[in-house]
Amino acid sequence: MDIKVGFVASPRDIVINSKEDREALIDRVGKFLAGDSGTLSLEDSKGAVVILVRDQVAFIEVGASTARAVGFI
Numbered sequence: 001m002d003i004k005v006g007f008v009a010s011p012r013d014i015v016i017n018s019k020e021d022r023e024a025l026i027d028r029v030g031k032f033l034a035g036d037s038g039t040l041s042l043e044d045s046k047g048a049v050v051i052l053v054r055d056q057v058a059f060i061e062v063g064a065s066t067a068r069a070v071g072f073i
Contacts, residue, residue, distance in 0.1 A: 001025075002063040003042060007056050017045045022065040029060050 001022055006013040032040040032054060040052045
């Protein structure tokens with residue numbers, strides 16, 4: 001599943017491909033944005049970790065957990 005993160009002072013955003021459970025991730029993001037924690041760490045499918053600081057995050061978009069179709073339909 002793809003996670004898109006936008007930042008306050010940047011017109012660009014980043015996309016992280018994660019294997020984490022969608023519902024668990026949505027719960028973690030909700031707590032992060034509500035103010036329970038100042039940082040959120042996300043691990044991508046290759047093991048790299050991205051640490052987000054709440055004050056710098058403009059939005060977090062959690063994509064669908066279904067796999068994309070390949071080829072023509």
